[in-house]
Amino acid sequence: MSILPAASSFQASNSHEWPAADVDRPIVRMVRHADLTADDRACWAALSAQAGAANIFAQDWFMDAALSHAHDGRDVLLAVVSLGRGPWLGVMPLMAEWRFGRWPAHIWHNWSATNQFLGTPLVAAQSAHIFWDYLLTFLDTRAGGEILLHFDGFDADDPVSMALFDHCRQEGRALHTIQCVDRPAHRAGDDGAGRGDPKTQGRLRSLLRRLERDHGPVAVTLLDPAQPCAPWIDAFLELEASGWKGRAGSALGSDPATEALFRTVIERGHANGSARLASLSTGGHVIAMSSWFESATWGHGFKMAYDEGYRAYAPGQLLMHDVSDRIGRRPDMSFDTCVPRGANHYHRLWHGNRRIIDGAVAIGSRWHRLHFDALIRARAAYAAVKNHFHPPQT
Template identity: 35%
Template structure:
């Protein structure tokens, strides 16, 4: 399916507060935009949208997504679904999500449409301006139905029970569509309910704290131990080089999964970190011994939230827990008024971060039923197969919305 053939859809809808003009008479416009046509005008509107997003997601901000589209493999028909408050490029951008057709759904050769995620993208929640969540889904579903989408819509990596999830379920319920949460996982989340010191003492046992302090002192006996946190572009390129080298030195380099193991991921990382710095959303931390990095961490900020993107440590010093030591220093973000939470972006059950951070963020995959009867039959057949496999594997899906 060539999504680029979609025609711009316009309709009269009532918008949310916050945009000037007669909302009842506003012409909203939804269309699919090819990545090759991203220009400065769109980037400006995109940046404004990210600053007003109902749910922050740095992975769909322009400085992250544009380098990913340029460097990483994706379907030729991948498009940006855009929702505008009026005439495109001359009105506020209300919503954005990269979507495209897929021919394989897990193990099954089932065509469907899905939001785009890659191996270095850890959240798939669309960027939608506050108050326009239901309209975003209404316009997306209408656009796909009008064209005749293949199979069904699958949303991967969306925050469960957030404003976008709630709006999607409400819209689907009103349209008598099934909207099934087909997979869920809980990953570590840091929430700012107390000071860094209080959080550390509450969540880490006294015996463990004493052990970490002991090995930190032992590490300090080997040379001068320094921690730094930078939010500007000071020596940024050399810092990036050091991070890439440190990550490649470890197990990721040996397995071929380090960013520096391929030109595409290396250049993607460089462009992303530089873009975050230029947007004022980068925070980089490191722990150095006699000036040489032992552990390094890349954080991104968006609104009052944060995302831990990448971490690397020198495995020669593994007995000193350098990654944990740097994470303890990272807790000082709790003492900053600008941050309410930080997403670890780590896999569920991560052996290190899960023991340090007590909060959990639930992320899920959603499958949405299409309008055409033939495609509905495909959707329901897939869902029947998924439920059968889930029972065989005794897999449980936790849905906070039902609690």
């Protein structure tokens, strides 16, 4: 195996490949987004069509926009595992970083864009073990000093994630779980999607009646795929900026990069048929708007905004209830709300969970792995001391 250059020279190069290209076996390449060829982009699109249903944020059209508009997009390297220079088996955006939380360490970290709510890489499920085998071996043999691969936002039950866990277990490679959280979701085939618990159902019916009584007929409309989406985008950004996010400077329109990403992915998603753009109105006045993406088997929540003047009627929850009803009528569709459990009572509309995991995988030489073990022990000891003096609030 060849040893690749140290991190600084590695980052300065356009692309690195291991092992030498051979049409009969996989290779690993690290390539910048700006250096992708037309053939690369065709392979990326083909892999997205084959393997992108469970994480629409990893598909080429979304990730291309994310990398183009991100402030740090030029620092990202796409780790591509392919059959020679032919079809891609998987791709994972990575960044070299010099800290692991508060701890100084050379690491690789999977990169995600602002407002990207899932980090599972784009990998063909049947090639997942090959992908992790070649990628981790590639990272092991580099001389850049990285001691771990920090991954976050992985779906714990996705075949690609499970292949990573299995590979590490079979190889005896250390894998440390940093965080594991559940967020409201619906799994295809489960009962109860769109119905919510009886108390929530009654509360939402009461709010809907009050809203209609006070302000006029309530309607939910989906933007027709044949209609241009630019007016919807403009209205959404204006609605979001009028609320607390606008006042706090965290609205999409507060940062040109996040606004550009939102506009681009909504435009592309609307054009390719994956974006759903909904508005809830009363008396002809729009008071809540929501966007989400759908693939053949998965839906992913994206962005919602509402008019705070109607807060007492919970317009966001009324609109999300309509979304959950729509998903519930699709027996083949799973849905990830992409919001924390407990946020805005979403858990009362969605009976299932999607488990999201962050973790660290040891890479490098035996010395690097000893360093990894020491770092994990130090983090655990620090957390124990911190919790002793500052117990978490319950």
